[in-house]
Amino acid sequence: MNLLDTIVLLLYFGVLMIIGIIGIKMAKSEKDFLLAGSRLGYFSHVGCLAAVIIGGAATMGSTTLGYEFGISGFWFVSMMGFGIAALGIFVVNKIGGYEVFTISQLLGKRFGEGTQLISAVVTAIYTLMIVVTQVIGMGNVIHVLLGWPVIPSMVIGGGIVLFYTILGGMWSITLTDMIQFAVMTIGIFFIMFPYSIDSVGGLTALFQSVPESHHHITNIGWDRIFQYFLLYFFGLIVSQDIWQRVFTARSQKVMKASAVSAGIYSILYGLALSIVGMCALVLLPNLGDSQSAFTSLALEILPPGLLGLVLASICSALMSNASGAIFASATLITNDIIKVYGKKVRNDQEIIKTSRIVTLGLGVLSIIFSIWIQNILVALDMAYAILSGAIFAPLVIGLYWKRVTSQAAFYSIIASSLVIFTTFMIYGITSTLPIIYGLLTGILVIVGVTILTPVKSLDTTTSTRKSG
Template sequence: MSVLDTGVILAYFLLLIVVGILGAKKAKTAEDYALAGRNLGLFIYLGCLSAVILGGASTIGTAKLGYQFGLSGMWFVFMIGLGITLLGLFFIRQIYGANVTTISELLGRRYNQEARLISAIVAAIYTLMVSVTQVIGMGSIIHAVLGWPMTTSMLVGGGIVLFYTILGGMWSVTMTDIIQFLVMTIGIFFIMLPMSLSRVGGWEALSQQLSASHFDFTSIGWSSIFQYFLLYTLGMIVSQDIWQRVFTARTTKIARGGAVYAGVYSIAYALALSIIGMCAVIVFPTISDPQNVFASMSLAILPHGLLGLILASVCSALMSTASGTLLASSTLISHDILKQYWLKNMSDQHVVRLSRIITLVVGVIAIIFAIWIQDVLVALDVAYAILSGAIFVPVILGFFWKKATAKAGLYSMVISSLVVFAGLALEGLSSTKPIMYGIVASIVSMILFSYWRPASHLQPDHQVVIEEWEDEQKVL
């Protein structure tokens, strides 16, 4: 790293802080702070949505998988792109017009307030764990390029994101995300990818130097591909940080189109990072930690100045997801837990203040967890296992199965959450089995409790809730 590269990265950090301060001036109400006033156009919405789904694990993790498995390493982010595309095609219509702030609020309407509370807790844990992955990623990049201790690197990176997120909420996140989307697009597609291929002599030379398994799209194994589908495709559909971005769109058409375009962008991003990882096999035949592949490639092939820009682009991907998930977690806690049960009569100004305090607390916890775990993909697996295993089935059946009852939705979330946590404890944090256990437990619970206490035997007020939900879905 030269003084020029370090200067570029530090200047970029300073720019984000300044933009975050400017965004704070626009966050006047609770809706401004949580949803940027529900007023984003297509380009800004697309940039924000792409930035939040493609974070540190997507960038660092896909380059790592590309190094280890070749083109097959793209399945990780491919499934993220597939999930966001399916969300846009099949679910935006149901969720956008509901005029809610969180996924838990929608589940509260469909089932009951207890279901809202449980889902808020589960989704808040998920978003917290995704924030942890981004802090780990920022720490690994800063550690690799500046030589700072890993703990110090995570404190600096996480602290910057926490600062501008606290100030302006979704407005600050939106403004910084547009910058980050542009920087990461230019950095990955127009600089890092072509220069990586150039370093190894082009695509033809790469194909001659690597084994055939590196060009096999299934070399990572069908079990891993299925695991990514369970974790990320299903997780994207019921992810609070994604829904919160959907609610910022000005219209349903923008929300739907932007989600599909973001899914396509994600798949292209996955392919580009996998190829960069494959090039690293030629440049670094042996590397001590594959998680450092992207940073090592940047240091090896880029001239000064561009190196700083590329590393800033990686930090962009990390910071955008970190800020979005921090905000999502704090919104769930403040909007669906504290305000609903203890602080019911708060003014709008006090809600904004409370959201800032909760964002600070969540951010500090995320940094502490990041220092403890220090593995991007393990932390991300835990996050999506919790989300997909406990929330996916009640959300989907709530939309499409009229017989699903309030008690069934509640018990399903409680039982499947316990099953997922127990599975993670018994099988290990990186095991695929806990999420499958959770989904099976959730489906069985939904069916059993729905037929055991069918809608016709519900209390009158619960029957009214379901009828109102069905009428609302017909209108939407």
């Protein structure tokens, strides 16, 4: 990178940190800090949802898959798009009546404190792993661009996100998301995509230059497509960082419309980056590491100034996803564990202070895990396997089947989590089997325990809940 591009990137980082300071003045209450006051309209809400869905793993991973498999690489982000659209169409109307900040809080209202606690722990692990994927991505980008060692690059990138997230909470995240969404859209759709196509002589020339298999939307393999469906379609529906952004909307109508719009945007985003990856294959056929396809291609084809803007768009995707995920994890621990079981955390200022301390601790932990794992797609698969396998069944079945008992939901999460972690150790962290076994276990346990619970006991439990 030349001096102009470096200045553009550093200015962008500076703007994000200034926004973090501004967010302090706006985060006056618990609802302001955790949900940005639930005041967002359609356009700002679409930007926030799209920004949290599309992280560095989605951006760099889609380009990598486009490089390796062609147009079929779009399935990766598209399943995320289908998941957020399904959330808007089928789930929003079911959760709109609950006054909650987290998925675990909703499960707690439905099934009791025990289920709230265990689901908070499981979901916090998932969100922490999402942060890890973004910190790994930030470290790789800064390493490639500035030539700094990978580990210090991870620490710097993660540190910037921690700074503005701790200060202003969801208001800082929301304000930065709006900027990041604009930068992502301009950088990918209006600069990187057209420059990549032009560099290979147009779309026709591109498809003539890549292997025939790269033309087919199933080239990636039905097993991989099914894996993405299990991981990301189900995962997005029960993802705490997504839910927390959904609750920032001012109405159910805005929630639904923006979720569907963000889903469509995600599908187009995945398609564009798969084609960018194919362009990278044509121009850089001997690339040693396909994970660097996006940054290597950008360095190859973009003029000074625009290069800095496009690379800022990558950082935007990474940072928006990281900030949302780390804040979601901190909210789960603060709201569903410390606030429930810690007697001293009562008023808004104490909750905000506690949330900032938890966010700092989780941020440090995520940087340590990033240094240990150092593989974006592996970390992302682990995160969504934990979430989809353990939380999807009790949440969705519980919303649609009123007879489900507290014990059924609690034991479902416990059993499926144990199965997932055990099968990870048996089959490895890249296997699809843990999520399948986890889902099946969760469904069998929640249905079995509910059916075996006498109706008389159900009536007693229901009346006790209502009286409490």
